[in-house]
Amino acid sequence: MPTLTIDNQTVIVAEGGSVLDAAIALGIVVPHYCYHPALGAVGACRQCAVTILEGSQKGLKMACLIPAEDDMQVSTCEEEAVAFRAQVGEWLMTNHPHDCPVCDEGGECQLQEMTIGAGHGIRRYRGNKRTYLNQDLGPFVAQEMNRCIQCYRCVRTYKDYCGGEDFGVMGSQQRVFFGRFKDGPLESDFSGNLIDFCPTGVFTDRTNRFRTRSWDLQQAPSICPHCSLGCSILPGGRYQELQRVRAGGNRLTNDSFICDRARFGSDWNNHPKRPREARISGEKVEFPYALELLEERLEKLVEEYGGETLRLLGSPRASFEANLLLKKLAEKYGAPAPYYDAHPRRAFAARMAASIPSGQLASLKQLRESDLILLVGVDPLAEAPVLALALRQAARAGARIVALDPRPLELPCDFEHHPLTQESLLRGLSAPEENELLESLRQQLETSQRPVLVGGGELLGGEGLRLLLHFSESCCGSHDCLIFPVLHGPNSFGGGILGATGDSNRNLIEDLENGNVRALICVETDPAIEHSEPGRMQLALSRLELLAVFDHLPTNTVATADIFLPTRTIYECAGTFINNEGRMQAFDPVLEPGIPIVVTGSGGHPPRQFETTPPGSAPRSAVHLLQWLLKDRNDLFGLRRQIIKELPCLRDLDRLAAGDNGRRIADCGDTLEESRTEIWAQEGELQVLPITARYGSDLYSRWSQSLTSRFEEPSVWIHPVEAAERGFVNGQKVVLRTVVGHFHLPLVFKAKMARGRLIVPCLPGTPLEVFTPGGLSLPCKIYSEVDNA
Amino acid sequence: MSIWRDIKGTIEPFWITLRNMFRPVVTVEYPEVRTELAPRYRGRLILTRDPDGQERCVACYLCSAACPVDCISMQATEAEDGRRYAAWFRINFSRCIFCGLCTEACPTMAIQVTGFFEMANRNPLETVWEKEELLVDHCGQEPDYNFYHHAGIGVAAARGENPGEDKPVDVKDLMP
Ligand code: SF4
Ligand code: SF4
Ligand code: SF4
Ligand code: SF4
Ligand code: FES
Numbered sequence: 001m002p003t004l005t006i007d008n009q010t011v012i013v014a015e016g017g018s019v020l021d022a023a024i025a026l027g028i029v030v031p032h033y034c035y036h037p038a039l040g041a042v043g044a045c046r047q048c049a050v051t052i053l054e055g056s057q058k059g060l061k062m063a064c065l066i067p068a069e070d071d072m073q074v075s076t077c078e079e080e081a082v083a084f085r086a087q088v089g090e091w092l093m094t095n096h097p098h099d100c101p102v103c104d105e106g107g108e109c110q111l112q113e114m115t116i117g118a119g120h121g122i123r124r125y126r127g128n129k130r131t132y133l134n135q136d137l138g139p140f141v142a143q144e145m146n147r148c149i150q151c152y153r154c155v156r157t158y159k160d161y162c163g164g165e166d167f168g169v170m171g172s173q174q175r176v177f178f179g180r181f182k183d184g185p186l187e188s189d190f191s192g193n194l195i196d197f198c199p200t201g202v203f204t205d206r207t208n209r210f211r212t213r214s215w216d217l218q219q220a221p222s223i224c225p226h227c228s229l230g231c232s233i234l235p236g237g238r239y240q241e242l243q244r245v246r247a248g249g250n251r252l253t254n255d256s257f258i259c260d261r262a263r264f265g266s267d268w269n270n271h272p273k274r275p276r277e278a279r280i281s282g283e284k285v286e287f288p289y290a291l292e293l294l295e296e297r298l299e300k301l302v303e304e305y306g307g308e309t310l311r312l313l314g315s316p317r318a319s320f321e322a323n324l325l326l327k328k329l330a331e332k333y334g335a336p337a338p339y340y341d342a343h344p345r346r347a348f349a350a351r352m353a354a355s356i357p358s359g360q361l362a363s364l365k366q367l368r369e370s371d372l373i374l375l376v377g378v379d380p381l382a383e384a385p386v387l388a389l390a391l392r393q394a395a396r397a398g399a400r401i402v403a404l405d406p407r408p409l410e411l412p413c414d415f416e417h418h419p420l421t422q423e424s425l426l427r428g429l430s431a432p433e434e435n436e437l438l439e440s441l442r443q444q445l446e447t448s449q450r451p452v453l454v455g456g457g458e459l460l461g462g463e464g465l466r467l468l469l470h471f472s473e474s475c476c477g478s479h480d481c482l483i484f485p486v487l488h489g490p491n492s493f494g495g496g497i498l499g500a501t502g503d504s505n506r507n508l509i510e511d512l513e514n515g516n517v518r519a520l521i522c523v524e525t526d527p528a529i530e531h532s533e534p535g536r537m538q539l540a541l542s543r544l545e546l547l548a549v550f551d552h553l554p555t556n557t558v559a560t561a562d563i564f565l566p567t568r569t570i571y572e573c574a575g576t577f578i579n580n581e582g583r584m585q586a587f588d589p590v591l592e593p594g595i596p597i598v599v600t601g602s603g604g605h606p607p608r609q610f611e612t613t614p615p616g617s618a619p620r621s622a623v624h625l626l627q628w629l630l631k632d633r634n635d636l637f638g639l640r641r642q643i644i645k646e647l648p649c650l651r652d653l654d655r656l657a658a659g660d661n662g663r664r665i666a667d668c669g670d671t672l673e674e675s676r677t678e679i680w681a682q683e684g685e686l687q688v689l690p691i692t693a694r695y696g697s698d699l700y701s702r703w704s705q706s707l708t709s710r711f712e713e714p715s716v717w718i719h720p721v722e723a724a725e726r727g728f729v730n731g732q733k734v735v736l737r738t739v740v741g742h743f744h745l746p747l748v749f750k751a752k753m754a755r756g757r758l759i760v761p762c763l764p765g766t767p768l769e770v771f772t773p774g775g776l777s778l779p780c781k782i783y784s785e786v787d788n789a
Numbered sequence: 790m791s792i793w794r795d796i797k798g799t800i801e802p803f804w805i806t807l808r809n810m811f812r813p814v815v816t817v818e819y820p821e822v823r824t825e826l827a828p829r830y831r832g833r834l835i836l837t838r839d840p841d842g843q844e845r846c847v848a849c850y851l852c853s854a855a856c857p858v859d860c861i862s863m864q865a866t867e868a869e870d871g872r873r874y875a876a877w878f879r880i881n882f883s884r885c886i887f888c889g890l891c892t893e894a895c896p897t898m899a900i901q902v903t904g905f906f907e908m909a910n911r912n913p914l915e916t917v918w919e920k921e922e923l924l925v926d927h928c929g930q931e932p933d934y935n936f937y938h939h940a941g942i943g944v945a946a947a948r949g950e951n952p953g954e955d956k957p958v959d960v961k962d963l964m965p
Contacts, residue, residue, distance in 0.1 A: 099942045101851065101936070102873040102944075128954055129941060129955065130958060131957045170960050171960040177958075210866055210867045212865075215854055216854075601877065
């Protein structure tokens with residue numbers, strides 16, 4: 001690690017670090033644009049000039065391009081370098097439109113800061129300014145090309161890092177342009193990163209256009225709730241409205257990048273239908289009254305019929321603390337241990353993932369550094385988008401990527417795809433030695449240096465993950481073969497830890513149907529949407545004597561609850577999520593809960609008197625509500641200490657701070673050896689597999705209005721050969737009959753999917769929303785619409 | 790000793806009063822008579838219009854950031870033609886200290902001080918002024934300035950049509 005001196009201050013930088021890194025570490029401002037820690041240096045902007053006094057290269061140099069050396073002497077204040085930087089700053093500004101007051105970047109703009117930092121203030125150049133025509137880049141990203149300084153960060157972000165193909169640099173000389181070949185929505189699922197990475201206001205967030213200024217935003221480090229990866233994010237809001245989400249920086253997980261689903265799918269927090277008042281049988285009441293009534297009814301019920309008639313349902317959406325308190329509530333009332341996911345197969349997958357020895361769990365960073373990655377039953381862009389980015393970084397560094405999955409996968413990098421059905425995958429894993437493909441992969445895994453197996457909990461289920469774990473052990477005797485399980489929600493893993501001691505074969509719906517259950521408490525979950533059979537679940541729920549729901553989304557179950565208590569969203573309270581790699585990460589509240597001012601003022605002046613509700617009636621966090629029921633007076637920190645006493649594997653929980661890199665759990669115990677019997681359909685029968693769509697399948701995207709433009713059209717996918725055998729043509733209208741109903745859908749040919757299967761994406765707001773991904777494929781029949789008539 | 794001081798103390802004020810009674814008067818009989826205000830007097834704020842008659846304020850939030858007592862609030866929004874303006878704009882004059890820092894911060898010359906100061910009121914809510922009340926029909930003290938003729942993003946004039954701008958480049962042009 002080289003030690004060098006900059007402006008008479010000595011600093012040690014990591015191996016391979018540059019002089020600019022060293023200056024940044026010292027807090028010395030050297031203006032720069034094209035360098036970004038996640039993208040590296042290219043020396044395009046010429047802004048970071050410094051003088052090297054001692055070292056192998058002397059004189060005026062670009063700090064970002066000069067590797068730090070031992071005993072180097074650097075000065076940032078030599079006259080020549082200062083003048084050089086001021087000159088470059090002035091050049092870069094010759095064409096700037098001087099429109100900072102109407103630019104959304106203003107106030108957090110690197111160009112503003114670095115121009116002043118470089119010493120340029122007043123425009124002297126009297127020539128004309130170059131102008132451009134802008135492009136319409138779709139609903140997410142707005143472009144204002146006149147602000148561009150040609151630093152090339154956008155291309156390096158969009159094309160090089162994220163693998164987008166429809167964006168690039170065009171033209172020559174004074175005409176260099178960054179955009180698409182022609183107008184149209186950006187196709188990449190990571191397009192929003194342009195907003196964070198462009199150091200100027202060329203790319204800004206269209207969903208948050210002209211709404212706020214960075215200095216007015218309330219911001220706090222948080223964790224993305226849209227999938228199980230738990231990327232770090234920095235949400236910001238104002239006037240009681242969540243307005244935008246930017247990427248946080250956690251180099252162990254998402255490393256400054258997030259997907260568009262996370263960035264543009266946060267307005268569910270402000271949904272006009274979001275339930276904010278307590279209700280008893282649909283009637284609005286004061287929340288303390290509802291809480292007291294709930295306690296009273298629970299006590300009466302337990303007294304009369306015993307605790308076994310009470311069931312509790314936690315959720316992968318709720319914080320770890322809330323799920324743990326639910327467990328305590330079950331103990332208090334003598335109820336059976338809670339369920340942590342309404343979907344039994346997903347719940348078992350989470351339990352299985354949580355039982356993988358923590359040393360065997362890969363992090364996203366390890367994935368980026370891997371040399372052979374085997375994807376088993378996982379569609380990264382749909383289930384964990386930033387995983388696709390990590391795969392691309394591995395591929396760019398030379399890794400091989402092999403995917404076994406029935407879906408027509410797309411990835412932003414080269415990969416080998418074997419479209420196997422879900423059942424043949426599971427069968428193959430259960431006897432890998434008999435499967436030629438797996439056998440050859442096993443040998444390749446053995447010879448590679450840093451292999452990682454990525455397993456999709458949704459397709460494989462817990463049983464599949466268990467088989468995958470065995471497979472990894474069989475093939476990586478001499479070195480570690482890491483596993484990266486992909487689960488359903490931000491706290492699925494946490495639920496898996498808590499559920500490890502329960503009986504995995506218990507099934508909520510069967511319990512409800514056999515009539516022994518009288519009361520159910522659901523915390524931030526809607527079993528009717530989350531369960532694999534929504535219709536059956538709704539019927540089962542209607543038989544309950546008492547259905548209590550704590551939630552913040554306008555779900556049907558909320559509307560039918562006997563007692564409903566509104567909760568705060570993750571942007572409004574603090575807590576912890578445990579992501580799919582067993583990393584505990586804390587989040588902090590961004591906003592106070594309340595009705596946004598755009599709503600109270602209907603877009604105009606807010607009313608003069610703001611308070612329409614009595615103080616204290618704003619929603620409480622689920623943790624607070626459960627603590628009230630438990631008469632637990634700990635604050636969050638106290639609660640975490642208590643958790644550590646009970647679950648020693650979470651021993652670092654009380655050292656978490658929002659915005660840090662999180663801490664991995666220690667080993668929680670032995671690998672779960674139980675298995676679940678699943679009946680895997682035979683090859684040859686035509687079955688339908690419901691899958692997660694890229695947008696809209698998770699509950700938060702479903703209620704996010706900005707994302708609706710990205711929802712796909714409902715359709716059913718088929719392999720062209722399969723279709724030809726049955727005489728179907730592409731685009732034809734068909735009738736699909738399944739146990740959950742029959743659907744009139746267009747047939748879409750997908751050449752890269754598995755044969756013998758139909759695939760339907762689960763799309764909210766369409767008839768296909770009744771499908772829930774995460775189960776086995778279902779028997780079905782398919783007819784052309786004409787035959788059916 | 791102290792008796793002399795007491796006598797002096799009793800008489801002196803009368804003497805001062807008497808002496809000042811014959812000096813010229815500096816106050817006026819407000820409200821019947823009004824004094825001449827300095828041209829740069831800082832009274833009630835207005836939101837002015839640009840020479841084309843459009844609202845000048847672009848809702849940039851700089852005045853509200855500059856205001857030391859935080860009495861300005863607003864919400865920016867976008868018009869059809871891309872113009873940024875204030876959906877609502879509110880100044881709480883019962884808090885305003887008439888320091889004029891907002892006018893210094895304003896990049897568009899929209900917010901300006903005036904010589905109007907008679908805002909005393911029994912109802913505090915009536916000292917909260919909304920955009921409709923603040924917006925005037927003239928340019929105030931800056932008759933010529935039009936922000937969008939300097940900021941070249943194609944709002945008041947088409948792209949590349951402002952003074953000092955070249956026509957938009959043809960990206961696909963291959964000429965050297
Ligand atoms: S658009 Fe932004 S990131 Fe791209 S070159 Fe211009 S200033 Fe740099
Ligand atoms: S990959 Fe998942 S956790 Fe990460 S930003 Fe996207 S949705 Fe959020
Ligand atoms: S005059 Fe001063 S106190 Fe009044 S609004 Fe302007 S900045 Fe605020
Ligand atoms: S500083 Fe001027 S342009 Fe900006 S919001 Fe205030 S009045 Fe409007
Ligand atoms: S940051 Fe060094 S040249 Fe751009």
